[in-house]
Amino acid sequence: MASRSVNKVILLGNLGKDAETKSTPNGVARSTFTIATSRRWKDQQSGEWKEETDWHNVVLWRSENLANYLLKGKQVYVEGRLNSRSYEDKEGQKKYITEVVAEELILLGGRGESPSSGSGGGDFERPVSAPRSAPRPQPATASPPAEEFNQGITDDDVPF
16 A cells, blocks of 8 residues: 555635735734635536535735735635644634645636736736746737738648
8 A cells, every 4th residue: 555645725716805914923924815616517306507616715825925916806726735723712612624725826817906907908817826837828819920921831731
């Protein structure tokens, strides 16, 4: 039996509220926010479409400059790991919480206005933080080449 294990979470959803950033006593920034993810399915008996929304608590460490961009309604991509912990509330009751500790975050855009609106428009905004392997949004396709460059070559002329 292998001694390997995996703890990986990938979420693509909308922020449920603006991120809150606080600092630890050592001065390390800790931003917290919620992400809503939804799924739809067709009920087999009634034929109606149903939707279910799940809410995820997310923690992002060392993120001093990102909280201004993490606004309610924005669509984000988050990669991270699950972390479960417990604490005692004010009444001394033991509470348990499971949260996603974000390791990668990409701000995709969405309903809210970004602080830098007017910088380009389009469906995507520049990623705030992105994994190296993440696909980057591509600019719109260029207009067709001028007629002098068009030599009548089609896909049928390519030998592979």
